[in-house]
Amino acid sequence: MKALINSVRLMGRLGMDPEMKLFDNNRKLARTSLATNEVRRTGSGEKVTDAQWHNLVLWGNNAEIAEKYLKKGKEIAVEGRLTTRSFTDREGRKHFVTEIVVNELLMITKKEQEEKELAAEAV
Amino acid sequence: MKALINSVRLMGRLGMDPEMKLFDNNRKLARTSLATNEVRRTGSGEKVTDAQWHNLVLWGNNAEIAEKYLKKGKEIAVEGRLTTRSFTDREGRKHFVTEIVVNELLMITKKEQEEKELAAEAV
Amino acid sequence: MKALINSVRLMGRLGMDPEMKLFDNNRKLARTSLATNEVRRTGSGEKVTDAQWHNLVLWGNNAEIAEKYLKKGKEIAVEGRLTTRSFTDREGRKHFVTEIVVNELLMITKKEQEEKELAAEAV
Amino acid sequence: MKALINSVRLMGRLGMDPEMKLFDNNRKLARTSLATNEVRRTGSGEKVTDAQWHNLVLWGNNAEIAEKYLKKGKEIAVEGRLTTRSFTDREGRKHFVTEIVVNELLMITKKEQEEKELAAEAV
DNA sequence: TTTT
DNA sequence: TTTT
Numbered sequence: 001m002k003a004l005i006n007s008v009r010l011m012g013r014l015g016m017d018p019e020m021k022l023f024d025n026n027r028k029l030a031r032t033s034l035a036t037n038e039v040r041r042t043g044s045g046e047k048v049t050d051a052q053w054h055n056l057v058l059w060g061n062n063a064e065i066a067e068k069y070l071k072k073g074k075e076i077a078v079e080g081r082l083t084t085r086s087f088t089d090r091e092g093r094k095h096f097v098t099e100i101v102v103n104e105l106l107m108i109t110k111k112e113q114e115e116k117e118l119a120a121e122a123v
Numbered sequence: 124m125k126a127l128i129n130s131v132r133l134m135g136r137l138g139m140d141p142e143m144k145l146f147d148n149n150r151k152l153a154r155t156s157l158a159t160n161e162v163r164r165t166g167s168g169e170k171v172t173d174a175q176w177h178n179l180v181l182w183g184n185n186a187e188i189a190e191k192y193l194k195k196g197k198e199i200a201v202e203g204r205l206t207t208r209s210f211t212d213r214e215g216r217k218h219f220v221t222e223i224v225v226n227e228l229l230m231i232t233k234k235e236q237e238e239k240e241l242a243a244e245a246v
Numbered sequence: 247m248k249a250l251i252n253s254v255r256l257m258g259r260l261g262m263d264p265e266m267k268l269f270d271n272n273r274k275l276a277r278t279s280l281a282t283n284e285v286r287r288t289g290s291g292e293k294v295t296d297a298q299w300h301n302l303v304l305w306g307n308n309a310e311i312a313e314k315y316l317k318k319g320k321e322i323a324v325e326g327r328l329t330t331r332s333f334t335d336r337e338g339r340k341h342f343v344t345e346i347v348v349n350e351l352l353m354i355t356k357k358e359q360e361e362k363e364l365a366a367e368a369v
Numbered sequence: 370m371k372a373l374i375n376s377v378r379l380m381g382r383l384g385m386d387p388e389m390k391l392f393d394n395n396r397k398l399a400r401t402s403l404a405t406n407e408v409r410r411t412g413s414g415e416k417v418t419d420a421q422w423h424n425l426v427l428w429g430n431n432a433e434i435a436e437k438y439l440k441k442g443k444e445i446a447v448e449g450r451l452t453t454r455s456f457t458d459r460e461g462r463k464h465f466v467t468e469i470v471v472n473e474l475l476m477i478t479k480k481e482q483e484e485k486e487l488a489a490e491a492v
Numbered sequence: 493t494t495t496t
Numbered sequence: 497t498t499t500t
Contacts, residue, residue, distance in 0.1 A: 003372065004446050004475045006159040006175065007132045008205060009255075011323075011352075015493030035494045036129040038204075052129065052206055053493070073494060077257075077323075077373050081161075082131060082205070083175055084221065091214055098207065098221035106257075106373045108354060110500085126249065127323050127352045132378075134446075134475075200250050200380075200446075229250045229380075231477060243488040252405040252421065253378045254451060261497030281498045282375040284450075298375065298452055299497070319498060327407075328377060328451070329421055330467065337460055344453065344467035356496090 003079070008100050010054055011077045011108065012036040018058070018066040030058040030066035034076070055099040056080070062102050075108035126202070131223050133177055134200045134231065135159040141181070141189040153181040153189035157199070178222040179203070185225050198231035249325070254346050256300055257323045257354065258282040264304070264312040276304040276312035280324070301345040302326070308348050321354035372448070377469050379423055380446045380477065381405040387427070387435040399427040399435035403445070424468040425449070431471050444477035 018030040038050045056078060058066045070076065080100040088094055141153040161173045179201060181189045193199065203223040211217055264276040284296045302324060304312045316322065326346040334340055387399040407419045425447060427435045439445065449469040457463055 002161045003448050004473050005134050005161055009130045011128050013494035038125045079372050104373050126325050127350050202249050227250050248407045251380050255376045257374050259498035284371045284374055
């Protein structure tokens, strides 16, 4: 609820099925990754697709929805908060991981659409 | 110009003066870091400030403005694009760096305000 | 390019084909209307769809895209600037019209999807 | 909580003190108006400030904050939902009113800043 | 690691 | 005036 301070909005396709984790206090966590594909033109005028990968983290009800409906290849839109945590590897080097903690999730690939696509493929 | 696909908005204070870099083709680059301070309540009801640090990258005209006006401690708002690049360190370990490439920059700390503050301090 | 000051983002379906207008200086204008459908729960727990209608205004290249690809019923996402203009009617009463001047336009209904849907319907 | 469907972000100064209204069920409402000032250049290169006025509506806790802290001339940032309602005037003509129902409110003019400004003015 |  |  502090979207004026820190807010990320992304639209793209999932690179993997969500990985689920259940905590002691029954809190559910889902992790997945999202590709954003931005088309840009090079100096010589060619179209290039610039894929960026983003780590998504979903808690509670968003994690439930992720578990039920999110699959590799599906298109979604998310709004969330940008966070960075650090950890130290076995060699003592510090690493940073930036993640989007999702507040809001919207399916772009609709259920009916999936069904229609399957029907079309079956012809 | 693909803000519907990938867009970040942040408001906070700079943790450092911008570091400038000039490239062969005369393109200017500025790097700095921004803290967002989100106030949240713990389970026991205490107020905690959750500071997140973000890497900002500014090109061209935005870099010029950064060079002239951005200083450690100043409050700004930015809109940009979320990007992640990776590099391999000397030990062969892969690292990821997530950065916000700034499209738009707004000074929250205004010049008049700075002057008034200085005047007030001088009393 | 002042999205930090004034920015609207909408996702929904068009209620009409765009109306085109060509000005002397060859500038093209498209007008259309967009419905956003927000699902909310009433006090008694029922699901209600709250449709809001928004006036969209598109200039230049966005107007070209509107003319070619936007049709009643299509789903799109837009980012734009909120503007209000006033006019006085024949009875001398002032009226206000609020419009979103679109900066960025994204088709949610994809071409392939339309074709697949048509193929599925044809079975 | 449907910011992916319908979201407005504005930053500017208030044109009036909020008008308060208390409903039977103890729900509080505040209304005020916000100006966004966008600087643009004319064809001949002159700087022009384009002021846009927006109607803000605040409910519940946001209304409480508005009542306590919002005053004419103060600078704020808001995130909200774009809504349009219509009414028919005495002459039977339909009018539309577009309003931003505020979800989130941030003071840009800070308390310390006000105090410093007052101190500076008092010199 | 997605998709067209 | 859209759509599910």
